[in-house]
Amino acid sequence: MAPLPPKVPAGAAMTGNPHNMRTSPFYSHIAQSVGPVNIVTPAGQIGIRPDGSIPTQPTEQIQQALANLSRCLEAAGASVKDILKLTYYIVDYDHLDPRQRAPLLEFLGDHRPPSTLVPVPKLALPGIIFEIEVIAAIPQLPSERVDVVVVGAGLSGLQAAVDMQKAGLSVKVLEARDRVGGKTWSKPVHGSVCDVGAAWINDTNQSKMFALAKRYSLDLIEQNTKGKMIVDKGVGKLKAHPYGQLLSHEDDRAAIADIVRVRDIFEETCQKIDLRNPVTSGSAIRKDLDNITFEQWVRSQDCCEDALNALTIGTRAMLGVEPSEISALYFLDYCKSGGGYMQMRSDCKDGGQYLRIAQGTQSFSMGLASELAPDSLVLLSPVRRIVQKAGAVTVVSARGTFEASRVIVSVPTPLYKEISFEPSLPPEKLALAQETKLGDYCKMIVFYRKPWWREHDLCGLSQSSHGPFAVTRDSSVDGDGHFSLTCFVTGQPARDWMVLSPADRKKAVLEQIAKLFGPFAKVEEPVEVVEQIWRNEQWSQGCPCPVMGPGGLTKFEHVLRAPTGRLHFVGTETAYEWKGYMEGAVRSGERGAQEVLLALNKAKV
Amino acid sequence: MAPLPPKVPAGAAMTGNPHNMRTSPFYSHIAQSVGPVNIVTPAGQIGIRPDGSIPTQPTEQIQQALANLSRCLEAAGASVKDILKLTYYIVDYDHLDPRQRAPLLEFLGDHRPPSTLVPVPKLALPGIIFEIEVIAAIPQLPSERVDVVVVGAGLSGLQAAVDMQKAGLSVKVLEARDRVGGKTWSKPVHGSVCDVGAAWINDTNQSKMFALAKRYSLDLIEQNTKGKMIVDKGVGKLKAHPYGQLLSHEDDRAAIADIVRVRDIFEETCQKIDLRNPVTSGSAIRKDLDNITFEQWVRSQDCCEDALNALTIGTRAMLGVEPSEISALYFLDYCKSGGGYMQMRSDCKDGGQYLRIAQGTQSFSMGLASELAPDSLVLLSPVRRIVQKAGAVTVVSARGTFEASRVIVSVPTPLYKEISFEPSLPPEKLALAQETKLGDYCKMIVFYRKPWWREHDLCGLSQSSHGPFAVTRDSSVDGDGHFSLTCFVTGQPARDWMVLSPADRKKAVLEQIAKLFGPFAKVEEPVEVVEQIWRNEQWSQGCPCPVMGPGGLTKFEHVLRAPTGRLHFVGTETAYEWKGYMEGAVRSGERGAQEVLLALNKAKV
Numbered sequence A, B: 001m002a003p004l005p006p007k008v009p010a011g012a013a014m015t016g017n018p019h020n021m022r023t024s025p026f027y028s029h030i031a032q033s034v035g036p037v038n039i040v041t042p043a044g045q046i047g048i049r050p051d052g053s054i055p056t057q058p059t060e061q062i063q064q065a066l067a068n069l070s071r072c073l074e075a076a077g078a079s080v081k082d083i084l085k086l087t088y089y090i091v092d093y094d095h096l097d098p099r100q101r102a103p104l105l106e107f108l109g110d111h112r113p114p115s116t117l118v119p120v121p122k123l124a125l126p127g128i129i130f131e132i133e134v135i136a137a138i139p140q141l142p143s144e145r146v147d148v149v150v151v152g153a154g155l156s157g158l159q160a161a162v163d164m165q166k167a168g169l170s171v172k173v174l175e176a177r178d179r180v181g182g183k184t185w186s187k188p189v190h191g192s193v194c195d196v197g198a199a200w201i202n203d204t205n206q207s208k209m210f211a212l213a214k215r216y217s218l219d220l221i222e223q224n225t226k227g228k229m230i231v232d233k234g235v236g237k238l239k240a241h242p243y244g245q246l247l248s249h250e251d252d253r254a255a256i257a258d259i260v261r262v263r264d265i266f267e268e269t270c271q272k273i274d275l276r277n278p279v280t281s282g283s284a285i286r287k288d289l290d291n292i293t294f295e296q297w298v299r300s301q302d303c304c305e306d307a308l309n310a311l312t313i314g315t316r317a318m319l320g321v322e323p324s325e326i327s328a329l330y331f332l333d334y335c336k337s338g339g340g341y342m343q344m345r346s347d348c349k350d351g352g353q354y355l356r357i358a359q360g361t362q363s364f365s366m367g368l369a370s371e372l373a374p375d376s377l378v379l380l381s382p383v384r385r386i387v388q389k390a391g392a393v394t395v396v397s398a399r400g401t402f403e404a405s406r407v408i409v410s411v412p413t414p415l416y417k418e419i420s421f422e423p424s425l426p427p428e429k430l431a432l433a434q435e436t437k438l439g440d441y442c443k444m445i446v447f448y449r450k451p452w453w454r455e456h457d458l459c460g461l462s463q464s465s466h467g468p469f470a471v472t473r474d475s476s477v478d479g480d481g482h483f484s485l486t487c488f489v490t491g492q493p494a495r496d497w498m499v500l501s502p503a504d505r506k507k508a509v510l511e512q513i514a515k516l517f518g519p520f521a522k523v524e525e526p527v528e529v530v531e532q533i534w535r536n537e538q539w540s541q542g543c544p545c546p547v548m549g550p551g552g553l554t555k556f557e558h559v560l561r562a563p564t565g566r567l568h569f570v571g572t573e574t575a576y577e578w579k580g581y582m583e584g585a586v587r588s589g590e591r592g593a594q595e596v597l598l599a600l601n602k603a604k605v
Helices: A058-076 A101-108 A155-166 A207-215 A250-271 A294-299 A305-319 A328-337 A341-345 A362-371 A413-418 A427-435 A491-498 A502-517 A552-556 A582-599 B058-076 B101-108 B155-166 B207-215 B250-271 B294-299 B305-319 B328-337 B341-345 B362-371 B413-418 B427-435 B491-498 B502-517 B552-556 B582-599
Strands: A013-016 A030-033 A037-040 A083-091 A115-120 A130-139 A144-151 A171-174 A186-189 A192-195 A220-222 A228-231 A239-242 A355-357 A383-389 A392-397 A400-409 A420-422 A441-448 A458-463 A469-474 A483-490 A528-533 A567-569 B013-016 B030-033 B037-040 B083-091 B115-120 B130-139 B144-151 B171-174 B186-189 B192-195 B220-222 B228-231 B239-242 B355-357 B383-389 B392-397 B400-409 B420-422 B441-448 B458-463 B469-474 B483-490 B528-533 B567-569
Touching (some): A058 A130, A058 B030, A130 B083, A130 B115, A155 A400, A171 A400, A294 A305, A305 A328, A305 A341, A305 A483, A328 A341, A400 A582, A441 A502, A483 A491, A483 A502, A491 A502, A567 A582, B058 B101, B144 B392, B155 B171, B155 B362, B155 B400, B171 B400, B186 B528, B207 B582, B250 B305, B294 B305, B294 B328, B305 B469, B328 B552, B413 B427, B427 B552, B441 B491, B469 B502, B483 B502, B502 B528, B567 B582
Parallel strands (some): A144 A400, A400 A567, B144 B171, B144 B400, B228 B458, B383 B420
Antiparallel strands (some): A013 A030, A037 A130, A083 A130, A186 A192, A220 A355, A383 A392, A392 A400, A458 A469, B013 B030, B037 B130, B083 B130, B186 B192, B383 B392, B392 B400, B441 B483, B441 B528, B458 B469, B469 B483
């Protein structure tokens, strides 16, 4: 039995109706806030997309306006249940055709705030037929003084909190989302779950994760590598060959040899990196490698285009970026943190993608959360302001203000900008926040009635340079009757794909599956598709790990983990081992807890 | 170096935008209040003027609506930065011609609250094309128990607070405005300041103010009396004569003689007043003088119209009222408090208008404020309610509620009505608040490139019965390259002038300057004009000192300063010496502090 998710806080808005008054199933006559609240007032929201376009179809426009409103509420730490009042303005209103009703009811769930409907001749922009505004009230917890506030209930923050509580400290964990887990997120689908974020551990060199899997009695599934994998043309010819081999036809033997040659040089260089000191590894100062992009490094090996393509699949699948966007040394160091490029990319024993979790990887986060003392965790409470004063830090979050002796900041470096630090973070931390970027990383998980690829001796792994996704993998949980291929849409192809309509995004992925798998198997119609675009997540803004461009490691290798006054910084990108992985997150959390315990003289000697 | 102004409190409204959403430079997508707040909801504001007229020019109408909104916020103790959300309604909206934008941005400064724009076919009144409503949230300070709350951070309140803190009491000063100083207000203009309120002290009989000037190292400027002053016809003929003399032409010698005769009787009567007991001065009970207006008293001297005109300039320039509006005894007592009519009106040594302050008179208030213990002063926090209970007084202000053993009320008597007293003030205090009135007192300060009047042997003083202003004076700060004439638009002429448009008000003043000075000098074009209308100030409602009509002193001479339970009352009108002047304010503050110290057994014996 996997750990249960922690409870989402109740809203402050009590709704009701006066006695003996005409009521409506669509709204309440009154709402009132109960207890201390913060007020949230989004701007009137219209159905404009992030790219500035406006859906012409009225229902779609209304849905877009509501989606925008959801984004605003989320960014403020408010939920639909916190809405006190809504007002909507409708152009060409026809009371016989209340087209706003269905999308509104879907948006509201079972909450029925009071509302006002205002028919208007037009709105601020031509073509806009609907605008909605709300007042929401976020209930405020009583102020509390604790030893430590942890900002973020991803794996690193939760691990730190658990460790510190075990050592006797009082801890408050403030999480922006309505769930724990950060980039571990297991969505329920048809009696199973699918991992839209982190998906794998292993049982050898990922000792922390394997221990947690045992601790929470999670069921482990070996990644399917039985049968052939598919490699698209551009990395040799389109072909299916046994997992782990690079069998080539006569006419692409040279290309394959070149790929292997460059890969081996990369692996060799990678293994020489000193993880504790990547820039000044051993006797060689590796600023030369930090000053060029990974693409420049690959090209400097005098290789064929296929070798670059093959390694491009690597940066895309591992970091959601192009080889031109990261420093060569950054990528070498990243790979070394997982034991090297070959190991990090491997789906086999000791590899980065060896074991999946039947209950989903979010079970790790829910497990850690379940170990916290009662009321330690506050969901839906983004931290707004961290004020360091003599003797204490004040942490202002959407649902309460807390005083602490120390604060652990467990958010990705590019998201430091979402918090107002007073005094300001030191210039080098600000530069770190500014200059590290999260990759574009999307998953489309395609569910089928049965694992048709296995019937044709395919393991489900495919690699491609043509189309939205770079990689697919079998993500089934056979015991649940859940059969799926997860398609990794990442890097530049993801950017081109994200701007498509939802229907076109799905079509493009299904077409690429057909193109890759069609020559080797009878591709079936999917029964369900789950899409996850990490760029659109207010509290992730990308995935899986903030990357550094040329010069980044030289500037930031020591800044990354440096405490600032009473603030400590954790997160998978700060790990020495398995950066970007759950293992790295948990290890960074342990390191953060240890720092705080030392600072507060609570560490075990 | 003049003392620095105290800090205005930060707003409660945090604004921002969700990640990856289309943003606008004109509004934010979200605002949320942080910490405990009070909510302010002004009515939708339209561009109607106080006289009920509506500007026909759209931009002017929008500006008037925003000015009205500013007044609402000010009256609630809210600032623009406290606005959480705004909604505006526009008739004949054209998205290609957003005429609301420029005035809105000017109104908002650098605050960008979320907004909703609602095009509408019409609004509540014909001709109205714009209406705006806001929700504002005023941050609330934690409740505190102090020894004394002082209501008002003008000179009297600040002096009282400083004295009480020096004696060891804990004091909270609650000020309605975003600044200290009340009617001392020095506005920055072109690298200098101009005093739109109180302007003069002297170094002999205003010992308190002179000591403060020394304490804050302020630079003193002797009022310019070199050269001739101008007297308009109606007080004899239009002429220029040396300051302090009343040289007359052949044809107005009789009028001048009559003026001098009546003035001398007035001065003689004045000198007999017992300031501690004006109604029962000496053996003569002076109810007879309190039962008539000053105009009736003048006319009873059987004088010519010119004599009444001359003394009318006196009541206008000194109190902003007509001789028919004040009791004769009130005016006699008022003049006696400054050493007599001649001394109070004098611009020379010992006179009421002898020394100006290069840094501005607000420096006195900022100096006193700078002596307060940290966090003693709360700006933008009008007091709403004063509740006397057993053992304590609760003071509810816009930014916080405080408990105190004693309260010093340092607001002008007519403004007592802005505070809800529980239990109600005694009937005689209510009558005092009801029956004392503040004068109509405006300044128009006209800046020139050079002091052209001096080149023609004029000191800048003029007196006139014809036109908006009664008096002008040289208000230059030569060291700053600041050359100005300050025109005193007061009494009935002020009432006629205030209803004009800003352009017409300026025109009328410049025309009067030309008419008065033109015959004697080459009048130059102004480079800047600063206008101050004290009637429009929410927290003054007039200037300089509340006056009493017939019977007022008889009723109120002892009521004025009488404490009520735990409440004590200060303010320049409660002084025995230099009523209506800064000296009176400071002396009243000292008296109030002494009363409280005695009550709390803290007075030095």
